[in-house]
Amino acid sequence: MSEEKSYPEATPPEGEGDDLVPDDPARRKLIWGGMGLAAVTYAGAIAYPLYRFLADPAEEAAELAKVTEMEIPDDELPEPGSATIFQFGIRKAILIRGADDAMVCFSAICTHLGCTVDYQEDQDRIYCACHGGVYDAETGQNVAGPPPRPLEEYRVERADGKVIIHRS
Numbered sequence: 192m193s194e195e196k197s198y199p200e201a202t203p204p205e206g207e208g209d210d211l212v213p214d215d216p217a218r219r220k221l222i223w224g225g226m227g228l229a230a231v232t233y234a235g236a237i238a239y240p241l242y243r244f245l246a247d248p249a250e251e252a253a254e255l256a257k258v259t260e261m262e263i264p265d266d267e268l269p270e271p272g273s274a275t276i277f278q279f280g281i282r283k284a285i286l287i288r289g290a291d292d293a294m295v296c297f298s299a300i301c302t303h304l305g306c307t308v309d310y311q312e313d314q315d316r317i318y319c320a321c322h323g324g325v326y327d328a329e330t331g332q333n334v335a336g337p338p339p340r341p342l343e344e345y346r347v348e349r350a351d352g353k354v355i356i357h358r359s
Contacts, residue, residue, distance in 0.1 A: 258279065258280030261356045262356075263277070263286070268354060269286065269287075271288055271289065273287075279358070282300055283298075285309075287310055287328055289328075294354065295328075295329060295347060296347050297331040301322075301324050301338055301342075302340045303338040303339065310328065315328050316328050317331070322336060323335070324336035326338070331344050345358055345359070
């Protein structure tokens, strides 16, 4: 017959080691909450681009069609020789006011990968900083870089102390 060996219990003497492993439920909740927040953020970072890829193009076209005209009061116009970017429906647009007070308006979305373009006053050009795309500030024509086509142009009218921009 074999005898069972008994071993002494591995517990520290009473009063010693109580501070080594704190049993703090608030701390445990904070750690689990942080891990949950990280998981939700990670899932969102994956899900949003997937949703944008799978979104119905007809929905976007319907949203674009909702706003076809916009009015800007004269006191909100950019100074001559400068530009302003504004929200035109669900997309951004750029209104350029030349030194001669002539105005042109284009979509502010680069035709290469959809970045927002900006007007560079010192060089009188529209520039996309993402990949170095350059557009002509008067025509919206792509002149350098990777953009495959010109910016979409909007019609600009002046009437009764305001500027009316039309998506044609």
